[in-house]
Amino acid sequence: MPIGFEDGSIDEFAMAIPDGAKVAIPADYAGVSMAATRALIRRRVKNLHLVGVPTSGLQAELLIGAGCVKTFESSALTLGEYGPAPRFTKAVREGTIQLVDATCPAIHAGLQASQKGIPFMPLRGILGSDVLKNHPGWKVIQNPFANNKDPIVAIPAIQPDIALFHAPLADREGNVWIGRKRELVNMSHAAKTAFVTVDAISETSLFETEEKAAGVLPALYVGKICVAPNGSWPLPFWNGAEVDDAHMRRYMEMAKSDTGFQNYLDQFVMQESVPA
Amino acid sequence: MTDIADDKKALICLIANLLRDCNHVAVGAASPIPGAAALLAKAAWGTPRFVNILGSVANNFFTGGGGELFDCAAQGRIDAFFLGGGQIDGQANINLMGRGDYPSSNPRWPGTFGSAYLYFLIPKVILFREEHSRRTLVEKVDFISAPGLSDNSTYRKGGPFGLLTSKAFFRFDKDKKRFRLESIHPTSSLEDILDNTGFSFDYSKEAPLTAPPDPALLELLNQEVREKVAEVYPNFAEAIFPMTSSAAHAK
Numbered sequence: 001m002p003i004g005f006e007d008g009s010i011d012e013f014a015m016a017i018p019d020g021a022k023v024a025i026p027a028d029y030a031g032v033s034m035a036a037t038r039a040l041i042r043r044r045v046k047n048l049h050l051v052g053v054p055t056s057g058l059q060a061e062l063l064i065g066a067g068c069v070k071t072f073e074s075s076a077l078t079l080g081e082y083g084p085a086p087r088f089t090k091a092v093r094e095g096t097i098q099l100v101d102a103t104c105p106a107i108h109a110g111l112q113a114s115q116k117g118i119p120f121m122p123l124r125g126i127l128g129s130d131v132l133k134n135h136p137g138w139k140v141i142q143n144p145f146a147n148n149k150d151p152i153v154a155i156p157a158i159q160p161d162i163a164l165f166h167a168p169l170a171d172r173e174g175n176v177w178i179g180r181k182r183e184l185v186n187m188s189h190a191a192k193t194a195f196v197t198v199d200a201i202s203e204t205s206l207f208e209t210e211e212k213a214a215g216v217l218p219a220l221y222v223g224k225i226c227v228a229p230n231g232s233w234p235l236p237f238w239n240g241a242e243v244d245d246a247h248m249r250r251y252m253e254m255a256k257s258d259t260g261f262q263n264y265l266d267q268f269v270m271q272e273s274v275p276a
Numbered sequence: 277m278t279d280i281a282d283d284k285k286a287l288i289c290l291i292a293n294l295l296r297d298c299n300h301v302a303v304g305a306a307s308p309i310p311g312a313a314a315l316l317a318k319a320a321w322g323t324p325r326f327v328n329i330l331g332s333v334a335n336n337f338f339t340g341g342g343g344e345l346f347d348c349a350a351q352g353r354i355d356a357f358f359l360g361g362g363q364i365d366g367q368a369n370i371n372l373m374g375r376g377d378y379p380s381s382n383p384r385w386p387g388t389f390g391s392a393y394l395y396f397l398i399p400k401v402i403l404f405r406e407e408h409s410r411r412t413l414v415e416k417v418d419f420i421s422a423p424g425l426s427d428n429s430t431y432r433k434g435g436p437f438g439l440l441t442s443k444a445f446f447r448f449d450k451d452k453k454r455f456r457l458e459s460i461h462p463t464s465s466l467e468d469i470l471d472n473t474g475f476s477f478d479y480s481k482e483a484p485l486t487a488p489p490d491p492a493l494l495e496l497l498n499q500e501v502r503e504k505v506a507e508v509y510p511n512f513a514e515a516i517f518p519m520t521s522s523a524a525h526a527k
Contacts, residue, residue: 029333055386075387103389129420182339
């Protein structure tokens with residue numbers, strides 16, 4: 001058995017994510033490990049390079065606010081209907097994080113290139129945008145197969161150190177069920193390894209039926225698993241919880257000021273007084 | 277309150293008519309008016325046949341992950357899409373990044389999302405921004421998240437079809453590289469629009485009023501489609517279909 005996860009706590013899990021790591025994180029709709037996010041803040045991780053696949057939300061907002069992030073690479077940071085992300089907005093205004101602003105398909109394409117072990121992936125669109133002008137890695141090349149002028153953008157491979165996300169189930173062999181959230185597979189294939197929190201452990205193999213197997217990320221790609229029931233809280237989870245609306249509103253209220261945000265961290269992260 | 281709800285329903289009906297010739301429309305989970313319009317069009321005419329609500333679990337039929345939308349768009353499998361922006365200018369450039377000098381934007385907005393790609397590849401991109409002011413409709417955007425126009429050597433299958441706001445509907449003329457005022461909503465006037473638009477645009481002094489929603493279409497929205505809208509956009513549905521009217525309909 002490749003992975004020992006039965007007795008590992010979420011804090012031990014987070015200790016294995018080193019300072020300076022390049023960590024791929026999914027958008028809110030694909031399963032965000034907020035449990036691991038809080039543990040990362042508790043362990044005072046530094047200089048993370050976050051890759052939001054293709055966007056991020058509260059997860060990046062908290063890590064940025066807590067001073068854990070050096071570089072934020074993504075297509076957006078959004079808290080949706082709750083409004084502008086206060087800590088992110090402040091960090092951008094004050095220039096305390098390095099931004100690598102992309103566009104959604106370019107994040108997917110960069111990961112795809114890494115999955116395939118190739119240096120870049122060409123992508124349509126993007127030409128003439130200020131996103132292209134400001135991106136440190138993208139290059140415009142001529143389509144080598146065209147007779148006429150045909151510029152196309154080359155997106156270099158993005159290889160994260162770790163893909164970090166929350167999923168419903170893992171089995172005892174370390175296989176993870178991701179349903180139809182194929183971006184989690186892409187992230188994990190592209191990254192050196194995947195760290196996954198799960199709601200529960202399946203006592204039977206996830207390969208037992210083809211229906212289940214179709215949505216499995218094989219243990220080959222998985223480095224660490226930790227059981228964290230409701231681990232996406234307060235964010236919604238595609239296989240379970242709705243967003244904790246009252247908590248999100250409370251966050252928005254508290255994170256308006258530096259002191260309020262510190263109080264939020266003390267109350268909900270450092271002490272992990274998480275309501276069931 | 278009722279007036280605002282009526283205005284929003286009028287926008288929904290207007291957009292629904294624009295989607296009638298589409299097979300597949302994708303809309304964001306945070307775009308209730310375009311989303312409701314797509315659902316209404318599907319209910320009224322059976323087209324668009326496919327309405328995909330991105331970010332939703334039950335109303336998103338993609339099985340290929342977050343990248344499938346973009347692959348679909350690149351292959352021409354999406355006919356219409358909606359983009360907004362904190363700033364939109366007279367050349368249909370859109371800015372979703374922030375005001376001021378990048379990277380120290382102030383305020384910073386969420387970011388470009390997929391706009392820098394989808395704007396090039398989806399034939400009918402409808403710019404939708406309810407706030408119609410000189411703050412949002414500007415002469416020149418501070419940051420081009422996605423350009424409205426490209427030169428001839430650029431591969432471009434899609435682009436701006438029009439711009440819909442709470443005051444008016446503009447069509448974009450690709451040859452003239454300008455917006456043209458198509459119709460004025462009953463709550464506004466040409467003077468009001470000229471006062472509140474930061475870019476210059478073509479118009480006729482006799483620009484028509486936006487036609488009121490077809491009563492049958494409005495009825496369909498209020499009856500059959502409201503349940504579907506409520507399922508996808510619960511907060512929005514609560515605002516435009518107040519409980520009182522629901523009780524009235526129940527009778």
